[in-house]
Amino acid sequence: MRGWPFIKLLPHKTNFHFVKYAFPAGILSVVLCVASIVACFYPGLEMGIDFKGGAVMEMTAPAGKSIDAGKVREAMNNLDLGEVQVQNIDGDQRAIVRFQVPDNEDQTAVVTRVQKGITDAVGQVAFSGTSVVGSKVSGELFTSGLLALGAAIVLMFAYIWFRFEPQFGFGAVAGLVHDVILTFGLIVLFRLEFSLNMVAAILTVIGYSMNDTVVVFDRLRENLRKYKTMPLREVIDLSINETLSRTIITGVTAVMVLAALAVFGGEALFGFSIALMAGIIIGTYSSIYVGAPIILLWGVKRGGSIDEDAKPIKFGMASRP
Amino acid sequence: MIQLSRWKVTLVVLSLLVGLLLAYPNVLTPAQREALPGWLPKNGLNLGLDLQGGSYLLLEVDVPAMRAKRVTNLVEDVRTTLAEQKIPIGSLQREAGGVVVTIGEGAQYDAALTALRTLAQTGAPQGQSDRAVTRLSDNRMRFAFTDAALAAMGATAVDQSIEVVRRRIDSTGTKEISITRQGADRIVVQAPGESDPSALERVIGQTAQLTFQMVDTSSNGLQDAMAGRVPPDSELLMGEDGVTPYLVKKRVLVSGENLTRAGVGSDQNGRPAIDFRFDGQGARRFGEATAQNIGKPFAIILDGKIISAPTIQGAITGGTGQITGNFTIQSASELVNLLNGGALPAPLKVEERRVVGAELGADAIKAGQVSTAVGAGIIVLFMILSYGFLFGGISVIGLMLNGILIVAAMSLFQATLTLPGIAGLVLTFAVAVDANVLIYERMRDEARAGRSVIASMDAGFNKAMGTIIDANLTTLVAALIMFAFGAGPVRGFAWTLTIGVFTSMFSSVMVAQVLLGYWLKVAKPKKLPIAE
Numbered sequence: 001m002r003g004w005p006f007i008k009l010l011p012h013k014t015n016f017h018f019v020k021y022a023f024p025a026g027i028l029s030v031v032l033c034v035a036s037i038v039a040c041f042y043p044g045l046e047m048g049i050d051f052k053g054g055a056v057m058e059m060t061a062p063a064g065k066s067i068d069a070g071k072v073r074e075a076m077n078n079l080d081l082g083e084v085q086v087q088n089i090d091g092d093q094r095a096i097v098r099f100q101v102p103d104n105e106d107q108t109a110v111v112t113r114v115q116k117g118i119t120d121a122v123g124q125v126a127f128s129g130t131s132v133v134g135s136k137v138s139g140e141l142f143t144s145g146l147l148a149l150g151a152a153i154v155l156m157f158a159y160i161w162f163r164f165e166p167q168f169g170f171g172a173v174a175g176l177v178h179d180v181i182l183t184f185g186l187i188v189l190f191r192l193e194f195s196l197n198m199v200a201a202i203l204t205v206i207g208y209s210m211n212d213t214v215v216v217f218d219r220l221r222e223n224l225r226k227y228k229t230m231p232l233r234e235v236i237d238l239s240i241n242e243t244l245s246r247t248i249i250t251g252v253t254a255v256m257v258l259a260a261l262a263v264f265g266g267e268a269l270f271g272f273s274i275a276l277m278a279g280i281i282i283g284t285y286s287s288i289y290v291g292a293p294i295i296l297l298w299g300v301k302r303g304g305s306i307d308e309d310a311k312p313i314k315f316g317m318a319s320r321p
Numbered sequence: 322m323i324q325l326s327r328w329k330v331t332l333v334v335l336s337l338l339v340g341l342l343l344a345y346p347n348v349l350t351p352a353q354r355e356a357l358p359g360w361l362p363k364n365g366l367n368l369g370l371d372l373q374g375g376s377y378l379l380l381e382v383d384v385p386a387m388r389a390k391r392v393t394n395l396v397e398d399v400r401t402t403l404a405e406q407k408i409p410i411g412s413l414q415r416e417a418g419g420v421v422v423t424i425g426e427g428a429q430y431d432a433a434l435t436a437l438r439t440l441a442q443t444g445a446p447q448g449q450s451d452r453a454v455t456r457l458s459d460n461r462m463r464f465a466f467t468d469a470a471l472a473a474m475g476a477t478a479v480d481q482s483i484e485v486v487r488r489r490i491d492s493t494g495t496k497e498i499s500i501t502r503q504g505a506d507r508i509v510v511q512a513p514g515e516s517d518p519s520a521l522e523r524v525i526g527q528t529a530q531l532t533f534q535m536v537d538t539s540s541n542g543l544q545d546a547m548a549g550r551v552p553p554d555s556e557l558l559m560g561e562d563g564v565t566p567y568l569v570k571k572r573v574l575v576s577g578e579n580l581t582r583a584g585v586g587s588d589q590n591g592r593p594a595i596d597f598r599f600d601g602q603g604a605r606r607f608g609e610a611t612a613q614n615i616g617k618p619f620a621i622i623l624d625g626k627i628i629s630a631p632t633i634q635g636a637i638t639g640g641t642g643q644i645t646g647n648f649t650i651q652s653a654s655e656l657v658n659l660l661n662g663g664a665l666p667a668p669l670k671v672e673e674r675r676v677v678g679a680e681l682g683a684d685a686i687k688a689g690q691v692s693t694a695v696g697a698g699i700i701v702l703f704m705i706l707s708y709g710f711l712f713g714g715i716s717v718i719g720l721m722l723n724g725i726l727i728v729a730a731m732s733l734f735q736a737t738l739t740l741p742g743i744a745g746l747v748l749t750f751a752v753a754v755d756a757n758v759l760i761y762e763r764m765r766d767e768a769r770a771g772r773s774v775i776a777s778m779d780a781g782f783n784k785a786m787g788t789i790i791d792a793n794l795t796t797l798v799a800a801l802i803m804f805a806f807g808a809g810p811v812r813g814f815a816w817t818l819t820i821g822v823f824t825s826m827f828s829s830v831m832v833a834q835v836l837l838g839y840w841l842k843v844a845k846p847k848k849l850p851i852a853e
Contacts, residue, residue: 005709007765008853058681107671108522128678137379137673148806155798163791197741200803200811204748204818207799211752211792215759218788246755246762253703254751260695261744266688268371268740276748 007245014241019233022293029178029290036185045188048195049131051145053138054100057114058089058129066092067122075121079113089267094128107132145199149180152206160210164217167298172213175291179209179283186278192271201272205279208254212247212287219243220292224302232299236292251284325838333835336827337722343729364732368513369739369813372686374679375513376521380669382482382506384475387667388418391466391474395452396420397572398440399464400554406436411460413553419452419465427460437464478666479506486510486525486669489662493524508669514679528624528668529659531577533607536618536630537568558620560627561647567627569620574610576664579603583660585653588645593653595644597660604640612636621646623656689743696747697724704754708761711840712851716757719832723753726824727817736820739813749821752796756829759785759792761851768852777849778837782830789830793822 049056061067069086072095076084085098097118101110115127133141153176161169183205187194220239227235255277262273346354347365354363370377396413399420403410409425424433434454441452441464451470455463466474483500486508490498498512498521512521537543537555546557546568558567579599586596599607610619611633620630621644628646648656677685700720705713727746731738764781772780796818803815840846 005705005707005713005851007707007709007761007851013769060678060680107674108526111674112519126678126680127676128681130674130676132671132674134672136381144806148802151806152799152802155802156795159795159798196811197814200741200814203799203803204745204814207796207818208752210795210799211755214791214795215788218791222784242766243762245765246758249703249707249758249762250751250755253700253754254748256699256703257696257747257751260699261692261747264688264692264695265740265744266685268685269688269692269744272741272744276744 007249010245010248014244015237016241016244017237018240018288019237019293019296022289022296025289026293029182029286032185033178033181036181036188039185039188043188045184045194046191048193048198049098049133049138050196051138051142051194053133053135054098055111055114055130055132057097057099057111057127057131058094059097059118059125060094060128061092061122061125063093065123067095067125068092069095071121072097072118075117076114079117081110081114101132101134103135107134141196145196148199149202149206152203153177153180156206156210160214160217164221165300167295167300168217168221170298171291171294172210172217174294175213175283175286176206176209178286178290179205179279182282183275183279186282187275190271190274190278192275195271197272198275201275202279204276205283208280209283209286212251212283213291215246216240216243216287216292220295224300228302232296232302236296240288240292247284247287251280254280325835325842329831329835329838333722333831336726340722340725340729343733344725347728347732362733364735366728366732366738367735368682368686369737369742370511370513370675370677370682371740372682372689372738373513374677374682375511376677377673377675378510378522378525378671379503379673380482380508380510380525381672382475382479382508382666383668383670384478384506387478388471388474390667392417392419393571394573395464395466397554399437401572402436402440403433406432408433408436416463416465418468418471419463421457421461421463424460424462430460430462434462437462440464475506479508481663481666482669483508485663485665489524489658490521492658492662493520507672522671523655524658525669526671527659528665529577529656529662530624530664531580531660532622533574533576533610534572534620534622535570535574535610535614536620537570538617543568558622558625558627560630563626565627567620567630569622569627574619575599575603575607577660578664579606580660583657585650585657586643588643592645593648593650594646595648595653595657595660597642597644599640599642601640604638607640607642608636608638612638685740689740693743693747697750700750700754704757708757708851712757712761712837715833715836716754716829718836719757719829720750720753722832723750723821723825723828726828727820730820730824731816734816734820736816737813738817741811742813742817745814745817746821749818749825752793753821753825753829755792756785756789756826757833759788760830760833764849765852768849774846774849775841777852778841782834786830789826793826797822 059067067088069088073084073086076086076097076099081099081102083100087096088094089096097114099114101107111130111132119125153173156176157169157173160172180202183202187198192198216239219242220236223235223239227238230238258273258277258280261269262277265273343362346357346363349357349365354365357363392415396415399422400410400413403422408429411423411425414421414423422433422437424430434456437454441450441454451466453465453467455465457463479502483502487500490500497514498510501509503509510521510525537552539552542552542555543566546552546555547566551557551568554571555568556571558569559565560567579602581598581600583595583597586594588594615633615635618630618632621628628644631645697720701717704716707713708716727749730736760781763785764777767777767780768774800815800818800822803811803818
């Protein structure tokens with residue numbers, strides 16, 4: 001049967017001139033990165049209680065009964081706990097309450113007070129899940145979350161430097177920083193809650209994006225040895241083209257699987273999967289358009305001398321702050 | 322490399338058998354697991370609190386509060402000692418770790434020094450006192466805890482707190498509660514399954530500091546104190562009802578530390594009460610105090626609230642006594658448990674709590690199962706559609722071995738599986754087939770370059786291997802960082818990723834090598850089915 005297995009349908013040799021579009025792509029990336037950074041402060045990340053401190057309480061009414069969100073809100077407002085959010089989920093049988101725990105009050109006492117206030121207002125409900133994070137702990141979690149992201153980027157840089165060359169390291173890190181910033185931007189855009197799980201998602205994006213970059217770089221290194229006289233720009237194009245079918249298959253698999261997680265994983269995994277999916281798409285794009293072209297900016301050592309071919313192509317925008 | 326070698330076949334078969342053996346308990350019910358012969362592994366997956374339901378409490382030992390309390394006792398000791406020696410006190414100035422005493426009459430300075438030196442030595446082994454006296458100018462001297470003692474207080478307080486919490490939890494009979502130290506002054510208590518953490522919190526949240534102190538009966542004392550003029554050696558406390566005020570002396574006659582045993586008894590009216598017995602030191606002090614104060618009331622104080630304030634009828638020298646108050650059978654036995662478990666050296670403050678109801682956990686498991694099944698299904702379908710039944714099928718078999726090995730490794734190491742961990746697992750599957758994709762694409766490249774089937778398959782494995790290792794190491798680095806910085810669910814995610822990296826590299830490369838080697842031997846193909 002012709003065309004089966006379907007992998008044969010992929011053109012066996014693509015000849016896209018990726019580097020030719022690196023300049024406009026670079027500008028696009030810089031613009032999107034700046035927009036993402038701005039978005040992180042205005043309107044700003046929607047911090048979950050992991051990083052902001054406060055409480056989330058989930059309650060379920062007995063079978064056949066419903067929870068009146070209005071009554072719960074009223075009861076909560078009477079407790080004088082500052083800003084309170086009440087929201088029905090899964091129809092009216094369940095509800096989620098978010099509130100702040102005053103710094104000078106005991107967590108246990110506040111939780112007990114809230115539970116009593118709510119049961120007084122709407123009758124007996126089961127408190128199926130409660131999370132309370134004190135301001136001290138949330139501050140520490142936030143710091144360690146940021147540290148983790150920083151440490152990941154630094155370690156990846158060191159790893160690529162060690163396994164390849166410094167120029168490759170810069171390319172990889174530029175790609176990583178780009179992915180992390182854009183993922184943050186999308187988290188803001190989709191109004192996803194920034195929580196501990198989100199940090200895990202971004203770390204995974206970092207791992208995946210590196211994975212992708214390494215595959216391209218590996219081929220690049222091999223081709224640089226193989227075609228000693230081919231201009232650097234063409235070697236880069238060749239390497240990206242040669243790895244393109246793998247990039248597409250793996251990327252599509254990962255995105256489809258994450259889509260399944262987002263649809264079937266329930267509320268807890270939704271934001272997490274969406275962020276991962278966005279990050280993986282961005283990571284795939286950046287291995288082609290950020291990681292490899294950046295190497296052109298510096299050039300690479302081939303047989304002892306820096307490749308002169310690097311000179312005429314200037315898209316320095318990407319490296320300017 | 323592609324040649325079928327005996328050790329590779331053996332390794333794949335062995336790992337499959339070991340994997341099955343270790344993963345097997347997961348399909349059994351707990352009862353069936355118990356019935357397995359002793360030499361077989363019994364552990365199933367260790368589900369995190371978000372899947373199983375349970376409570377997580379992060380408690381902070383309030384060390385400053387404990388130090389402050391110890392200093393208060395020290396100040397009162399100084400006051401009483403000097404009063405007993407009839408040495409007039411000019412002033413007592415409290416400091417962070419002790420007190421600066423100004424002696425009223427210069428002539429008495431040496432006498433005061435001797436008295437405080439004796440006080441520093443009481444109850445301490447020779448030359449090892451935790452308190453020290455220093456001379457200062459102008460009739461002043463400092464009586465304070467040594468720096469070493471202050472530093473040790475924090476460390477011992479956390480150790481003791483863990484000890485006390487463990488004793489208290491054990492006495493409730495609840496099993497499987499883990500108590501671990503975190504950082505310098507924190508304790509993590511994790512209780513799986515317990516959907517109502519309030520009982521747990523009642524048990525560990527109470528300091529259970531029991532003290533016996535005299536009631537200040539000076540005339541108008543209480544009225545003055547209510548008006549804001551509290552005498553320096555007294556404090557204003559509330560009764561258990563939270564309304565009735567009492568003025569009591571700050572000095573502690575006897576404290577809960579001197580209790581040897583408490584039990585539930587009943588008073589003359591048949592209401593629940595608490596019987597207790599003091600140790601030798603406690604009995605002597607209590608005996609002396611009661612003998613000196615017949616006819617006066619004393620207060621029994623639990624965590625700053627007065628349980629009762631009976632009047633001393635006569636000297637109590639036997640070392641036993643009874644606390645009566647507003648007890649129910651339940652509250653009395655809870656208090657008895659607390660007293661027998663010992664008082665917490667310092668209050669514990671809950672800094673973080675996560676409670677997941679068992680029902681919510683079951684929902685999460687269901688969501689995890691469905692999304693894993695759908696995700697795996699998509700990968701299987703996609704691989705077979707892309708690479709056909711042979712090559713695609715081989716990666717699917719590798720994937721199955723991978724799944725078995727992950728479950729086996731996680732059961733063996735008892736790594737916690739969390740909901741994000743399940744997501745990590747599904748993603749690991751996607752990245753695992755990436756290794757196959759890299760190998761297959763490489764083979765296609767080589768076949769296109771005109772090599773023979775064997776040569777291109779060989780080159781495919783050889784050349785892709787470096788890339789696969791590099792690519793997987795980066796995931797490993799990311800996972801290690803999650804370990805170092807992450808908490809709870811994130812660590813679970815990191816565990817799954819780490820285990821997945823190893824098992825997926827093994828199964829996607831090894832299984833493909835063995836099966837493709839076998840295919841080469843049997844089918845003797847002229848053409849690579851995945852190449853044009």
